[in-house]
Amino acid sequence: MFKKNSPNPNPEASKEQSRIAAGTLITGDIEAKGGFRIEGTIKGNVTTSGKVVISKGGYIEGNLTCHNADFEGKFKGKLVVQDTLTLRSTAVIEGEVVSGKLSVEPGATFNATCEMKGNIKTLSKDGQKQKERSA
Template identity: 30%
Template sequence: MINVQHLFRNLIRPGAFRIPKSVSVNGGIDATISGRIDGHVRGNVKTTGKLIISENASIKGHVYATDLVIYGKVFGDVYISNKAYVTTKAYVKGDVNAMILEIEEGAVVEGAIRKNIQAVQQSEEPVVALPVTESTHSSTAAIVPPPHPEEEQRSSWF
């Protein structure tokens, strides 16, 4: 189990970025250092370090990081190259891709969970997939990515 207090202690230090609770960012964040988001971000967040999304924070965009701890809300796909920790108060509306994933009971993840980190490029046009077969005939199938609306209301299966 990941020691969250240890992550907090090691993250809040000189050289790490922090988006305060009272700040909203319209646009992406691209950093090579660790960081913590307490405010709101409308855009992709990319860091090669650790990222903490606090309980009051929300991100409307994709998240890319080495390690991640989510307490708040993410409306987009998550790509973590090492370890992701989704706490009991977290809400993720999108796919979670991580090598190691820990989800607490009570967390909400509305999307697929995958053990990989490669970001899938989403385009406006359908993607054509060619099946690998030994026959001389080849066929194509159009794959259309599902719509990804940004809903801020939690839904429940119960």
């Protein structure tokens, strides 16, 4: 009947979300604890411990560092996502990507180098320890 409050997987992130509307151009760096919904253009670096959503008309040129990202728009630069990067069918990514998990829908354009930062598990087989990487 009552639902337990599940712990926040990212306690540093604020529940607040900022919106950059279509037609808006921001030149410079942005730092925040909350999430972003970007429908306009940012030329600069964005750093947040929250989630970033880039809609179809959204564009970032620079570096983006965040916890999760969901792309429908365009990105050019270095993208560092601690957990999950989701690329929708309209997404266009160019540059360098470092992510924990990657989800790509058919139709997305992904012209980037990619490094996955999945968990490393130690397995024991016949008395020998082996490392297995999982994403």
